[in-house]
Amino acid sequence: MNIEAKKLELIQQLMLVDDEAILRQYERLLVQAGMQARTEESIHAIENGNVLTINEFRAGNKEWLKKRSTK
Secondary structure (H helix, E strand, O other): OOHHHHHHHHHHHHHOOOOHHHHHHHHHHHHHHHHHHHHHHHHHHHHOOOOOOHHHHHHHHHHHHHHHHOO
């Protein structure tokens, strides 16, 4: 079974769940998986030298805030 078919199967099963506690468990697992994936991406970026200095990071944040405030 490919990954897309597995996702659809899990969604179908999830739609049958009526217990809120079980849904919260699923939600926690999804959040944890997302955080793990982001952590691994960050580690790979650091290993590959894809990093910003703190000054570059601050400048990028300031620019982002300017763009958001003009919308």
